[in-house]
Amino acid sequence: MTDDAVTGSQDDAEIEIRFNSDGLVPAIAQDADSGEVLMLAYVSPTALKRTRETGQAHYYSRSREELWKKGETSGHTQHIREIRADCDADTILYLVEQTGGACHTGHQSCFYRTLDGTEVTERVFDPETVYE
Incomplete structure (x- = not known):
């Protein structure tokens, strides 16, 4: 990833992200x-x-009310290749290189089951050994 992919080229107009009333914006990792x-x-x-400065995905935990770096505990990090904003600038997309699984349940993706509860992917790690 080039520095411009994270920080934005000086030739581009900077997009102002529209954070909600809680000071947050949804971020999809892909x-x-x-x-x-x-x-x-x-x-x-x-x-x-912090994400733009380091090239590593950072999020805000609503339950813990704190900043967290993806993979800080598990080692399953997300290296940022590019950050995009949607058309309304109220949702962002992190295009990432995922190391290990992204989901705390042990799956590669948090979207591992259908609405009827059928798991459609296998676990890629055992969360009990990672989050002791």
């Missing part, structure tokens, strides 16, 4: 090579800034 949607989480201005 595998940059396969196109698989890996997860949806929320990003604060600080998380987005």
Whole structure:
């Protein structure tokens, strides 16, 4: 990834992200090579800034009310290739190189089951050994 992919080229007009009343915006993480949607989480201005500075995905945990770097505990990191904004600038897309599984349940993607509960993918790691 080039620095411009994370920080934006100086020739481009900077897009102003429209954070919601809680100061957050949804962020979709998508595998940059396969196109698989890996997860949806929320990003604060600080998380987005840290992501752009480091090239590693950062999010804001609503349950813990804190910034978190993806993979800090599990080692299953997301290296940012590109960050995109949707047409309304109220949702962002992280195109990532995923190391390990993206989901805390042990699956590659958080979208591993159908609405009737059928699991459509296998686990790629055992969460009990990762999150002891």
